[in-house]
Amino acid sequence: MSPAVHDVLIVGAGIVGAACAYQCAREGMRVAVLDKGMIGGGATAAGMGHIVVMDDSEPQFALTRYSRQLWQEMRPELPNDVEYEQCGTIWVAADEEEMMEVKRKESFYQKRGVATEVIDSSTLENYEPHLRKGLAGGLVVPEDDVLYAPCAAKFFLEQAKASGAQIDLGSAVLKLGNGHVTTASTEFSAAIVVNAAGTWAAELTPGLNIKKRKGHLLITDRYPGFIKHQLVELGYLKSAHSTTADSVAFNLQPRRTGQILIGSSRQYGAEHKEVDNEILASMLQRAQEYMPELSGLSTIRAWTGFRAATPDKLPLIGPWPEDERLFLATGHEGLGITTSLGTARLLVDQIVGRTSAIPVEPYLPARTFSEHAHA
Amino acid sequence: MHEEISVVVNHRSIMVPSGTTAAVAIAIAGQACRMSVTGEPRSPLCGMGICYECRAVINGKPHCKSCQTFCQAGMDILTQE
Amino acid sequence: MHKQFDVLIIGGGPAGMAAAAGAAECGVRVGLVDDNPRVGGQIWRSGGIDTSSPASEWASKLKSLRVEVIPETRVFHSPEPQKLFAEGPSEIYELLYKKLILATGARERFLCFPGWTIPNVMGAGGLQAMVKSGLPIAGERVVIAGTGPLLLAVAAYLRKHGALISLLCEQVSLGSMIGFACRLARQPKKLAQALSLRKDLAGIPLAFNSWVVEAHGEKTLEALTVSRDGQIQTIPCDYLACGFHLVPNVELAELLGCGINNSYVEVDNLQQTTVSNVFCAGEPTGVGGLDASLLEGKIAGYSAAGRIELAKPLLKQRDRQRQFALALDRTFSLRPELKELAKADTIVCRCEDVTYGRLKRANSWREAKLYTRCGMGPCQGRICGPATEFLFNWKSESTRPPISPVRFESFLAISENLAPELSEISGGNP
Numbered sequence: 084m085s086p087a088v089h090d091v092l093i094v095g096a097g098i099v100g101a102a103c104a105y106q107c108a109r110e111g112m113r114v115a116v117l118d119k120g121m122i123g124g125g126a127t128a129a130g131m132g133h134i135v136v137m138d139d140s141e142p143q144f145a146l147t148r149y150s151r152q153l154w155q156e157m158r159p160e161l162p163n164d165v166e167y168e169q170c171g172t173i174w175v176a177a178d179e180e181e182m183m184e185v186k187r188k189e190s191f192y193q194k195r196g197v198a199t200e201v202i203d204s205s206t207l208e209n210y211e212p213h214l215r216k217g218l219a220g221g222l223v224v225p226e227d228d229v230l231y232a233p234c235a236a237k238f239f240l241e242q243a244k245a246s247g248a249q250i251d252l253g254s255a256v257l258k259l260g261n262g263h264v265t266t267a268s269t270e271f272s273a274a275i276v277v278n279a280a281g282t283w284a285a286e287l288t289p290g291l292n293i294k295k296r297k298g299h300l301l302i303t304d305r306y307p308g309f310i311k312h313q314l315v316e317l318g319y320l321k322s323a324h325s326t327t328a329d330s331v332a333f334n335l336q337p338r339r340t341g342q343i344l345i346g347s348s349r350q351y352g353a354e355h356k357e358v359d360n361e362i363l364a365s366m367l368q369r370a371q372e373y374m375p376e377l378s379g380l381s382t383i384r385a386w387t388g389f390r391a392a393t394p395d396k397l398p399l400i401g402p403w404p405e406d407e408r409l410f411l412a413t414g415h416e417g418l419g420i421t422t423s424l425g426t427a428r429l430l431v432d433q434i435v436g437r438t439s440a441i442p443v444e445p446y447l448p449a450r451t452f453s454e455h456a457h458a
Numbered sequence: 459m460h461e462e463i464s465v466v467v468n469h470r471s472i473m474v475p476s477g478t479t480a481a482v483a484i485a486i487a488g489q490a491c492r493m494s495v496t497g498e499p500r501s502p503l504c505g506m507g508i509c510y511e512c513r514a515v516i517n518g519k520p521h522c523k524s525c526q527t528f529c530q531a532g533m534d535i536l537t538q539e
Numbered sequence: 540m541h542k543q544f545d546v547l548i549i550g551g552g553p554a555g556m557a558a559a560a561g562a563a564e565c566g567v568r569v570g571l572v573d574d575n576p577r578v579g580g581q582i583w584r585s586g587g588i589d590t591s592s593p594a595s596e597w598a599s600k601l602k603s604l605r606v607e608v609i610p611e612t613r614v615f616h617s618p619e620p621q622k623l624f625a626e627g628p629s630e631i632y633e634l635l636y637k638k639l640i641l642a643t644g645a646r647e648r649f650l651c652f653p654g655w656t657i658p659n660v661m662g663a664g665g666l667q668a669m670v671k672s673g674l675p676i677a678g679e680r681v682v683i684a685g686t687g688p689l690l691l692a693v694a695a696y697l698r699k700h701g702a703l704i705s706l707l708c709e710q711v712s713l714g715s716m717i718g719f720a721c722r723l724a725r726q727p728k729k730l731a732q733a734l735s736l737r738k739d740l741a742g743i744p745l746a747f748n749s750w751v752v753e754a755h756g757e758k759t760l761e762a763l764t765v766s767r768d769g770q771i772q773t774i775p776c777d778y779l780a781c782g783f784h785l786v787p788n789v790e791l792a793e794l795l796g797c798g799i800n801n802s803y804v805e806v807d808n809l810q811q812t813t814v815s816n817v818f819c820a821g822e823p824t825g826v827g828g829l830d831a832s833l834l835e836g837k838i839a840g841y842s843a844a845g846r847i848e849l850a851k852p853l854l855k856q857r858d859r860q861r862q863f864a865l866a867l868d869r870t871f872s873l874r875p876e877l878k879e880l881a882k883a884d885t886i887v888c889r890c891e892d893v894t895y896g897r898l899k900r901a902n903s904w905r906e907a908k909l910y911t912r913c914g915m916g917p918c919q920g921r922i923c924g925p926a927t928e929f930l931f932n933w934k935s936e937s938t939r940p941p942i943s944p945v946r947f948e949s950f951l952a953i954s955e956n957l958a959p960e961l962s963e964i965s966g967g968n969p
Contacts, residue, residue: 121906128909164910233909304521304917304944305495307539340495345947358940360618364954367947378948381521383917385941385950478673485674490658490758496892499758501658503889503922505668506581507574508646510917510944511889521917521944525668526611528576 089115089249091434092264092273094256094287095413096120097127098232098423100279101239103412106427108246110435115271116240116248117264119255123236125281126419129388131300131336131344133313134228134421135172138191142397142445147418148197149441150425154228157424164234166339172227172313173202173211175333175373176219181317185222192224199224211310213376229313229336232420256280259287262408275434277410278403282389284413288403292451293414295389297353299363300346304381307341316373331366333373343380345370347417349390358385392416393451400429400446410434411448465533480524480535481505481512491524492538513538540632542607544570546843547623547636549614549791552580553829554821554836555642556597561840562640563604565849570607570634572625574943578608580644581664582829584671615941616953617794621816624953626945631952638816638843641792641804642836645822647689647782648925650873651887651895652880654754659778663693666780670700677701679777682763684708684751686871687784688828695739697780705774707740708749708765710783710874716747719870726863728830750877754779766876784871786925787823793938809850810839818843827864834860878930887930888923890916895930904933917944 091107093100096118107114118124134154136147154167161167176182185201192199200223207214207221240250254266259278264271278284278291285291316333334347348366353359363385371377393399393414403409412430415422429446432439444450461476467487474483481502484491490499491512502512507526515536516522524535546562548555551573563569571578578601579585579594601608612627614634623639625632647662654660661669663685670676681702683694686709694707709716723729746767753764755773764773789797789804798805798813804823806812812819820835827835834857841850881887883896893913901907904927907914913927914920914935919942924935941949 121909124905124909237910301947301950303947306520360616360950361954364951367950371947371951378946379519380947381917381944382941382947382950383919383944384915384939386939475673479669482669482673485669494656494886494889494892498656498886498892499658500656500889501759502661502669503649503665504647504662505665505672506646508918509889509922513917525672526575 089113089271089273091115091275091277092117092271093277093279094118094259094264095279095281095284096122096236096240096250096252097125097279097281098123098236098239098420099281099412099415099426100277101236101243102423102427103277103279103430104243104248105239106431107434108243108248110431114243114248115273116243116250117254117256117266117271118252121252122240122250123233125283126388126390127232127236129298129300129386130232130390130417130420131334131346132230132232132420133172133336134230135313135418136192136197136224136227137418138188139396142442143418144195145441146398146422146425146446148195149428150422151226151228153424153428155226161230161235162238164231165238166231166234167228168230168337168339169226169228170312170337171223171225172315173207174222174224175207175214175314175316176221177316178219182219184317185220188222197224198226211312211314213309213374214314215373215375218373223312227313229338230420231338235420256287260406260409273408275408275410277412277430279412281391281413281415281419284391284411288409288411290405291399291411291413292394293391294351295354296392296416297348297350297359297387297389298346298417299348299358299366299385299387300344301363301367301382301385302338303343303345304383305341306343306380309341309343309380310335310337313337314373329362331362331369333369335370335374342383345377356387358387390416390419397445398422398426399448399451400426401433401443401448404449404452463529463531465529465531465535467535468537474529476529478529480514480516480522480527480529480533483529483535484514484524484537489537540630541635542570542609542632543635544568544607544637546570546638546640546840547634548572548640548642549623550580550642550644550821551575551578551608551610552642552644552821552832553582554644554832554839555580555640556601557833557836558640558642558818558820558840558843559601559606560597560604561837561849562844563601563606563840565841565844565846567844569604570609570636571601572609572612572614572634574611574613576611578610581668584668613943613945614791615943615945615949617940618953624949626943626949631949633952636816638818639795640810640836640839640843641797641812641817641819641823642821642832642839643788643791643823645785645787645826646921648784648786649781649922650783650877650880650929651885651926652751652753653882653885654756655781656886656889657754657756657760658758659756659760660754661778661780663689663780663782665782666778667693667696670697676778678703680705680775681778681780682706682708682751682765682774682776684749684765684779684781685783686710686873687782688867689782689785690780691736691740693780694743695736698739698743702778704743705776706744706746706765708746708751708767710750710877711747711871713747715870719866722863722866726859729863750880751779751781752880783873783877784867785822785826787826789823790938790942792817792819792823794940794942808854809842809847810835811842825861825864826867827860828867831857831860831864873929881930887926888913888916890918890923893923898927898931904935907933919943
């Protein structure tokens with residue numbers, strides 16, 4: 084790829100970078116995308132591929148809800164290998180205390196127009212017979228979805244390419260800033276550079292406070308119909324909440340193939356990609372508490388991945404105050420796939436200077452800037 | 459002369475010599491072991507527990523490698539979707 | 540279940556059993572893990588209808604030497620040196636060892652051609668294994684194809700059991716076979732085996748420069764289209780026994796970090812790998828067949844037991860066998876025409892039904908896995924890996940646990956203790 088002037092140069096061909104490229108190309112911008120590896124080879128490849136609305140905070144809700152809607156609108160265009168399924172999520176309540184949380188969530192979502200259904204113990208048993216008996220009930224979010232993210236990222240980039248975008252894979256970016264991006268062999272220039280490099284974003288933009296949060300997953304052989312919804316324990320929120328401790332939570336996802344994806348875990352400070360036996364075992368034990376019949380299932384692969392986590396658990400979408408030609412689209416933690424489409428819209432809105440469908444302030448990189456120490 | 463034992467393949471009883479594997483019982487019953495993900499019938503390829511094409515539901519348990527399972531009297535074998 | 544051994548052997552075929560016997564003769568505590576219900580590996584597959592194999596003799600020998608045999612068990616993880624986790628039918632083993640001998644054998648190489656997924660298209664060793672396990676073959680029309688000496692052994696075996704073998708298609712040229720036969724002449728024992736085989740094969744049409752182009756059939760195999768010296772011919776057929784020589788099973792060696800050279804496990808003169816305390820014997824060091832496996836096993840057994848002087852007299856013979864293994868690989872190398880057989884809709888990854896057409900678009904094994912899920916099924920790439928390596932020159936990636944599918948509960952068994960803080964944070968369930 085010869086050096087050329089682009090309107091937007093995106094570093095990172097994960098789901099977020101790909102979605103941004105797609106949106107930029109749609110709006111007629113001359114786009115280039117660089118990645119040191121394959122399309123969707125980072126967290127996008129490792130993650131669970133869920134599309135969920137979350138109510139951890141208003142901004143998180145706004146972005147996840149907006150994005151989920153965009154996914155649903157995009158659904159008819161998605162190719163088969165993206166395996167988009169509207170399987171819905173059930174937030175599982177183990178006891179009465181958690182049922183109160185269910186009711187609170189229901190009220191929150193109802194006020195904001197998100198369809199949910201509170202179910203009791205016997206309905207839960209009906210919906211998901213392999214869950215252990217004696218759970219209190221749950222909250223069904225029927226419009227949540229799952230998909231296979233690497234193929235979604237590939238689809239976005241193929242679409243972008245069809246609109247003239249240039250994709251350059253296999254070149255690591257050494258430096259970026261001031262409208263320039265440098266790899267080992269070339270220097271590119273663009274009006275705007277977007278850092279969508281996920282867990283590598285902080286290497287490219289010093290001062291970014293992004294930490295890697297390791298997760299583990301295990302996938303089974305095919306057991307069609309074993310579970311029908313994505314299943315998450317309400318304790319998941321406690322796990323995602325903690326910014327310092329290692330934690331596990333019950334989280335299962337049915338794949339269209341009938342395989343069951345088993346998660347989830349979060350660790351800070353773990354740098355190596357090898358499976359951590361203790362964390363994995365702990366995660367599986369948690370899963371088994373909710374679904375004892377998992378024990379005998381045949382499992383095929385275990386792996387890890389790293390999420391890009393910010394201190395306030397919201398992504399960074401917008402201009403980087405220290406560089407007027409640099410935008411960020413990163414720090415999505417476990418919601419990269421969900422919020423990729425919303426992120427792309429918010430990013431492009433800001434590049435062209437129009438008002439977004441949802442307020443952008445909570446995601447602006449500038450919010451962190453006041454705490455950031457100048458280099 | 460080997461002792462003959464009775465096993466059930468897809469709800470039908472057949473007699474096989476002892477020392478026969480479940481995969482062979484399925485073949486003798488004229489069935490394929492499983493359907494592939496796009497719906498093709500599949501039967502054992504490697505015969506040694508590596509290809510996983512011989513998977514069947516044996517005594518209620520899915521994904522058993524039938525080529526490495528000797529028939530026992532009364533064994534219930536169902537071919538897999 | 541915890542078990543501790545001085546010498547632990549993984550794999551109960553000829554190499555493994557020879558290693559176990561060798562080590563046990565030296566008086567050390569020996570264990571042997573095998574994934575089949577009865578020892579013998581592939582060549583001496585036993586416990587089925589065919590009880591004529593040497594396996595039962597060896598099994599008795601191991602018993603008298605007090606080797607602990609752990610059948611129907613597969614190693615899936617090695618979290619730290621000197622420790623392995625293995626899964627049995629209803630328990631998980633934590634196996635501690637001072638010395639480990641890998642005798643994990645080899646599997647057939649499968650190449651893709653239209654119709655290769657039709658039932659009754661099997662490996663050559665695959666069909667033989669099924670017949671040994673009771674498959675009636677008398678009167679059935681069988682074609683044997685592919686490459687390698689295994690085809691001849693299988694032909695002889697099936698013929699003896701009443702199969703009607705209409706053709707044996709060997710992809711190498713007659714010239715290569717003659718060269719190979721001449722090589723055999725240098726090893727009298729092998730020559731004798733070959734001559735006896737020749738007798739067993741009398742009357743079976745042998746075609747060189749020959750391979751299967753397409754398999755046909757609705758529910759099961761009905762006919763084959765074969766290429767014989769450039770001529771295309773269609774023949775009716777009930778079973779196709781088709782394999783392209785052998786691929787060493789090196790997954791456990793890889794997991795343990797052993798040096799691998801050209802697909803084979805690197806070993807020194809005494810069968811020790813590049814990882815201290817880990818030895819390897821038999822096909823994973825070089826596909827040399829039965830005699831090589833027995834010798835290497837014995838050497839590894841003596842070495843692991845610390846009795847090198849017992850191994851020394853066997854080295855020269857072993858070296859000759861090594862040369863034989865190299866010759867086998869050279870003789871039966873795959874011709875390029877075999878790359879042209881797959882069509883766009885020919886399935887390459889059988890676990891996930893990924894076609895050749897889809898795979899052609901990927902640039903690497905890793906890409907193929909990520910976008911098509913080729914190699915992500917339960918066989919973990921053992922069938923499609925060698926095929927894609929031949930078709931596209933892709934090298935598969937490093938091996939990760941579990942190196943064999945295992946029950947969910949087996950992962951729980953491998954943890955030491957659960958950290959107390961984890962159970963507190965993970966939710967309100969008491």
